[in-house]
Amino acid sequence: MSIVKDPSLAESGRRKIHWVRDFMPALSQIEARFQKEKPFQGLRVAVSVHLEAKTANLGYVLQQGGAEVYLTGSNPLSTQDDVAAGLASMGVETFGIHGVTAQEYEDLLTETLKCHPHIVIDDGGDLIDLLGGKCKEYADCLIGGCEETTTGILRLKAREREGILPCPMMAVNDAKAKHYYDNKYGTGQSVWDGILHTTNLVVAGKTVVVAGYGWCGKGVAMRAAGLGANVIVTEIDPFKALDATMNGFRVMTMDEAAPLGDVFITVTGCKDVIVPRHFETMKDNVLLANAGHFDCEVAVAALREMAVKAEERRENIVGYTLANGRTLNVLAEGRLVNLAAGNGHPAEIMDMSFAVQALAAEWLTKQTGLEKKVYQVPEVIDDEIGRAKLAALGLSIDTLTPQQEAYLAGWAAE
Numbered sequence: 001m002s003i004v005k006d007p008s009l010a011e012s013g014r015r016k017i018h019w020v021r022d023f024m025p026a027l028s029q030i031e032a033r034f035q036k037e038k039p040f041q042g043l044r045v046a047v048s049v050h051l052e053a054k055t056a057n058l059g060y061v062l063q064q065g066g067a068e069v070y071l072t073g074s075n076p077l078s079t080q081d082d083v084a085a086g087l088a089s090m091g092v093e094t095f096g097i098h099g100v101t102a103q104e105y106e107d108l109l110t111e112t113l114k115c116h117p118h119i120v121i122d123d124g125g126d127l128i129d130l131l132g133g134k135c136k137e138y139a140d141c142l143i144g145g146c147e148e149t150t151t152g153i154l155r156l157k158a159r160e161r162e163g164i165l166p167c168p169m170m171a172v173n174d175a176k177a178k179h180y181y182d183n184k185y186g187t188g189q190s191v192w193d194g195i196l197h198t199t200n201l202v203v204a205g206k207t208v209v210v211a212g213y214g215w216c217g218k219g220v221a222m223r224a225a226g227l228g229a230n231v232i233v234t235e236i237d238p239f240k241a242l243d244a245t246m247n248g249f250r251v252m253t254m255d256e257a258a259p260l261g262d263v264f265i266t267v268t269g270c271k272d273v274i275v276p277r278h279f280e281t282m283k284d285n286v287l288l289a290n291a292g293h294f295d296c297e298v299a300v301a302a303l304r305e306m307a308v309k310a311e312e313r314r315e316n317i318v319g320y321t322l323a324n325g326r327t328l329n330v331l332a333e334g335r336l337v338n339l340a341a342g343n344g345h346p347a348e349i350m351d352m353s354f355a356v357q358a359l360a361a362e363w364l365t366k367q368t369g370l371e372k373k374v375y376q377v378p379e380v381i382d383d384e385i386g387r388a389k390l391a392a393l394g395l396s397i398d399t400l401t402p403q404q405e406a407y408l409a410g411w412a413a414e
Contacts, residue, residue: 013086034065188219194342204228
């Protein structure tokens with residue numbers, strides 16, 4: 001039975017869900033086929049992704065494909081209570097309440113897994129962590145699962161290396177339809193949407209420090225430049241750093257960037273990217289935001305210990321005043337700023353990502369004898385989604401002639 005904060009919020013949640021459905025055409029095409037073919041008939045699917053309207057639509061589409069869906073959030077601050085109530089009213093078992101404690105969050109994940117899922121759809125690896133540990137008893141029916149994020153895939157590959165991955169997993173984040181589109185354009189827009197809405201400050205003329213120049217970092221830096229910011233990139237990968245340089249951004253270490261930045265955004269998926277020695281040299285009233293995954297990229301706990309004063313300055317902004325008199329402003333507790341302080345990626349972007357999730361999950365149902373390791377999404381799935389999205393946008397592309405295919409496949413010059 002669903003666990004939500006307030007069932008009376010369902011109407012508001014349903015409105016949000018129906019709104020995004022109108023802007024997710026690729027997923028709608030998949031839903032139409034799922035309704036006819038019922039590929040998940042008799043299967044239970046557990047979903048842990050940020051519990052807002054686009055995720056709710058994914059859960060509903062899987063349900064239309066015959067699945068019994070059990071859906072929860074993947075971050076305590078990104079759950080929207082009205083969407084949780086709305087999805088529950090649409091027949092999807094939903095376990096999500098905004099702002100719960102760490103223990104309550106784990107309890108909601110556990111409730112979701114009590115269905116003994118056949119398939120899991122994860123965001124950051126929390127479901128898999130539980131199924132490989134505290135909740136092993138609920139893993140007896142597992143066929144496989146799908147992982148949404150870079151961080152989650154790193155954790156899965158670590159489990160694979162140690163031989164403790166509980167089931168085969170699809171690396172959804174590595175699909176072209178995910179990282180080309182979602183990570184770059186989705187993160188690029190939604191991060192700034194969250195920051196601008198939360199702070200009500202101008203970006204033009206400010207120095208923005210972007211930590212990490214992967215696909216997400218590229219999007220954040222690109223949009224910062226478009227808003228008129230002076231952009232600095234910090235990196236550990238020499239070729240990503242060179243790429244940032246070739247795109248016109250300054251590249252330096254975080255030690256060098258710390259005294260220069262007005263806004264800092266971490267997009268690394270790692271820990272301790274911004275730490276006490278950086279806090280000590282930062283300007284007064286800088287903004288610190290995270291768009292990676294967990295709340296350890298900016299060392300908020302260490303900043304809290306250093307501060308002589310902490311106060312909520314606006315909703316989703318806590319100012320930490322240091323002994324040197326400077327105040328550092330942390331957005332959304334150092335959690336994902338685009339979800340904890342915003343609405344996440346636009347619907348048209350998540351259309352692609354969740355189309356990958358739906359088709360990768362369907363692919364798993366058709367396989368036998370898969371090893372417990374991380375698998376790449378088949379290229380045919382990527383291609384299907386890309387063509388569906390183009391068609392929805394009214395766009396056409398060229399196709400190779402048989403002669404061109406033969407030329408590309410051969411070794412002789414003609």
